[in-house]
Amino acid sequence: MxxxxxxxxxxxxxxxxxxxxxxxxxxxxxxxxxxxxxPLPGVLEAIGAQTAINRYPDATAAALRERLGARYGLEADQVLVGAGSVSLLQQFMVAAAGHGDEIVYPWRSFEAYPLQVAITGATSVQVPNRSDHSIDLVGLAAAVTERTRVVVVCTPNNPTGTVIDEAAFLRFMDAVPATMLVLLDEAYAEFTDRAEAVDGVPLLERFPNLVVLRTFSKAYGLAGLRIGYALGDAELLAAAQTAGIPLSVTAVAEAAAIASLDAExxxxxxxxxxxxxxxxxxxxxxxxxxxxxxxxxxxxxxxxxxxxxxxxxxxxxxxxxxxxxxxxxxxxxxxxxxxxxxxxxxxxxxxxxxxxxxxxxx
Ligand SMILES: Cc1ncc(COP(=O)(O)O)c(C=O)c1O
Structure with missing residues (x-):
């Protein structure tokens, strides 16, 4: 340099x-x-209808949050929309961890995690995957110390494609402190066709320290518009929103996401x-x-x-x-x-x- x-x-x-x-x-x-x-049917039309681009977007993406809340049986304030789920990951990490803290995650997993942890100032703790390439949940729980503020779990795991089964995830959630944030990164959830795979959404009520992250980039094909969402406790989500850059989700992206949901x-x-x-x-x-x-x-x-x-x-x-x-x-x-x-x-x-x-x- x-x-x-x-x-x-x-x-x-x-x-x-x-x-x-x-x-x-x-x-x-x-x-x-x-x-x-x-793009899914209706998406280009919805984008084209967004002509007021001289105006800032709705900072809270209220229409999409309402829509997603209704879809998952949650209140709108239990939904946070971000400029891609990678942005939301960063917002939650920054909200929960800083210098002197630890963030635990599986490795190999999504290549952004180590960079994002470094940006928070916290220390990365990587837990190697098992020999069948699946995430070692027992190892992740064992790596938690009193300095751990966040554990990230990715299912299906990028890049190995393995899923976490529900029973193992429940044991993991019961084993880790309720004061520690668990980010369940489900960017590829729509492609999962295994009955035993965990779905984080129904578990949110039972575990207020759990946040589920999803995206419109993959199955919905909107990677270029940068839009994803988090589901979880309203207070936690409000903290993550504060840690984000205001107004980074555009009205065009929000309209495209709603049109994509219409094209189920x-x-x-x-x-x-x-x-x-x-x-x-x-x-x-x-x-x-x-x-x-x-x-x-x-x-x-x-x-x-x-x-x-x-x-x-x-x-x-x-x-x-x-x-x-x-x-x-x-x-x-x-x-x-x-x-x-x-x-x-x-x-x-x-x-x-x-x-x-x-x-x-x-
Ligand atoms: C596991 C995982 N999480 C999150 C993301 C981020 O997706 P986006 O920011 O486009 O929503 C990706 C993208 O490749 C991913 O593989």
């Missing part, structure tokens, strides 16, 4: 944000867990298409010898170990942008229908990169 300005050392030490590359023409961008579909039947059709595509891709990869765990989200985890970087580069050459997390593995988002077969053709010719011992029987 050459700037003479004195910065907080923990911020200066953070790597600059680097967005994934775009796909080459004819290729596929499968690196950001985005939705491959055009089409949403369900698209989610079913994506999950069917995901399962077909997972079976195809396992048959080829890739040890890919079953996923409950819109992406797959390839634990490629030391071969991760070579594999990501080979896939890039074949026209697929994926997200590499060396030396553990890489994550492939489920994209356009036509990406599935061509991806399987590419992976068939690359499975030799995996050490023989790491392959499934196929």
């Amino acid at each position: 050459t700037s003479p300005v004195v910065l907080r050392p923990e911020i200066a030490a953070l790597p600059a944000y680097r967005q994934g590359r775009q796909a080459a023409p004819g290729g596929f961008k499968l690196s950001s867990n985005e939705n491959p579909y055009e 039947p089409e949403l369900l059709t698209r989610v079913a298409e994506i999950t069917a595509r995901r399962d077909r891709l997972q079976r195809g990869l396992v048959e080829q010898g890739w040890p890919v765990p079953r996923s409950s989200s819109n992406f797959l985890w390839l634990p490629a170990g030391a071969a991760t970087t070579d594999l990501a580069e080979a896939l890039m050459d074949a026209g697929f942008v994926v997200r590499a997390f060396p030396p553990e593995g890489l994550r492939i988002s489920v994209g356009e229908a036509e990406s599935v077969d061509s991806l399987l053709r590419a992976t068939a010719s690359l499975v030799h990169l995996l050490p023989t011992g790491a392959r499934t029987a196929g």
Whole structure:
């Protein structure tokens, strides 16, 4: 660094944000867990009707909060809307933790968590996932100390796609202090089709220290408009709102979110298409010898170990942008229908990169 300005050392030490590359023409961008579909019916019209862009938006996004509250059987003040759930994660962390405190989370998980914890000034405590790539809830509870202010739990977990089962989550909630905030990040909840998977919403009444985070970026396909929401105790949500940047949710994003909620039947059709595509891709990869765990989200985890970087580069050459997390593995988002077969053709010719011992029987 050459700037003479004195910065907080923990911020200066953070790597600059680097967005994934775009796909080459004819290729596929499968690196950001985005939705491959055009906006849901009614969304573009709702956006177009937002002409008063010389005015600030409604700071509380009241119409959307009312709508979401009615949907989940909650009061509007038990809903907080933010500029993406990544923004809400940050707001809750900042509201609850600072220097001298600890924030516990699973690892590997969403790559934003360590950066966000660093921004609060708190200390990151990472709890390794289990050997089946699932989150270790017992380990998370055991990592809590009197300095822990927040535990983040991600289900389905990004990037491994595993879900937390309800019974295990209830044991976890009973084991941790009721004074400590638990953020349940359910960004991919709509893609979960496992009966045993926890759904945080019905648990909110029983655990006032629980907050559920959801987003319109993934299943609803509004990643570019930046809008997500939190559900939980009204006082907690008010604190998180105070910790946020005012007016960061635009009226355009709010209108698009409401129109997307109106398009529920089409949403369900698209989610079913994506999950069917995901399962077909997972079976195809396992048959080829890739040890890919079953996923409950819109992406797959390839634990490629030391071969991760070579594999990501080979896939890039074949026209697929994926997200590499060396030396553990890489994550492939489920994209356009036509990406599935061509991806399987590419992976068939690359499975030799995996050490023989790491392959499934196929
Ligand atoms: C686990 C998880 N949480 C939160 C987010 C943030 O989503 P957004 O800020 O677009 O709502 C993402 C995005 O990739 C994610 O993977």
